[in-house]
Amino acid sequence: MGALPEEINGIVQLLEDKQEYSSGKRIYFTGKIQGIQTVVVFSRWGKVAAATTVSTLLLQFHVTEIIFTGVAGAIHPQLNIGDVVVAKRLVQHDLDGRPLMAEFEIPLLNISYIEVRPKQLDIASKAVNRLIDPNRFTSVVSAEELKQFNISNPQLWMGDIASGDKFFAKNSDKEALLKKLPEVLCVEMEGAAVAQVCYEYDIPFTVIRTISDAADERSAIDFPGFTGKIANKYAVEIIQNIFRQSHETRM
Numbered sequence: 001m002g003a004l005p006e007e008i009n010g011i012v013q014l015l016e017d018k019q020e021y022s023s024g025k026r027i028y029f030t031g032k033i034q035g036i037q038t039v040v041v042f043s044r045w046g047k048v049a050a051a052t053t054v055s056t057l058l059l060q061f062h063v064t065e066i067i068f069t070g071v072a073g074a075i076h077p078q079l080n081i082g083d084v085v086v087a088k089r090l091v092q093h094d095l096d097g098r099p100l101m102a103e104f105e106i107p108l109l110n111i112s113y114i115e116v117r118p119k120q121l122d123i124a125s126k127a128v129n130r131l132i133d134p135n136r137f138t139s140v141v142s143a144e145e146l147k148q149f150n151i152s153n154p155q156l157w158m159g160d161i162a163s164g165d166k167f168f169a170k171n172s173d174k175e176a177l178l179k180k181l182p183e184v185l186c187v188e189m190e191g192a193a194v195a196q197v198c199y200e201y202d203i204p205f206t207v208i209r210t211i212s213d214a215a216d217e218r219s220a221i222d223f224p225g226f227t228g229k230i231a232n233k234y235a236v237e238i239i240q241n242i243f244r245q246s247h248e249t250r251m
């Protein structure tokens with residue numbers, strides 16, 4: 001899954017025996033990647049869109065695992081554009097049922113954070129580390145494109161990701177979020193919704209986010225170009241690396 005066409009277009013091209021299915025104003029692409037039956041879809045923006053798409057994947061296509069790739073805005077001050085965050089936990093930063101329950105608590109589940117399973121964390125971290133290996137990285141993204149976005153030494157981060165139906169474009173918004181959720185690394189608009197649906201259906205999932213901006217007043221300037229030139233190539237390489245591990249495990 002990806003929330004933008006640019007985040008999944010390259011992955012669609014990996015599919016062998018590709019077919020298309022239309023459902024709920026979305027196109028689901030099916031086929032095989034390294035022999036593994038796969039469905040690829042552009043989920044659209046926001047938590048409701050993401051939850052709707054995951055539900056369709058589970059109930060109509062009967063998938064057994066979800067991988068969400070895409071971009072995010074940096075909240076942690078040490079994150080740089082081009083870094084990759086693998087979610088260990090996800091939280092909805094705009095969920096507030098007070099005084100009936102604690103802020104960020106998911107109604108009826110009695111939890112605020114949904115955790116990613118250790119196996120998925122291990123696979124994702126290995127896939128990202130292969131991408132950012134200095135001996136291979138410039139074969140994935142050109143030196144000219146890296147220079148355009150001032151990417152020189154991308155890092156892997158693992159930790160909390162916060163999701164909500166808000167595009168962060170003000171430094172004051174970042175500061176307010178950090179006061180409430182100081183461990184959050186980055187923000188986006190879908191991951192925690194994906195996590196909640198998977199949690200309720202007991203389906204393993206992975207959320208991998210490439211830092212596209214600093215979630216401040218500069219956020220919208222290079223966002224479209226970044227998703228097409230950088231995030232798309234990151235996603236293709238990461239997915240290939242994940243599927244390679246799965247293929248080798250099956251052999």
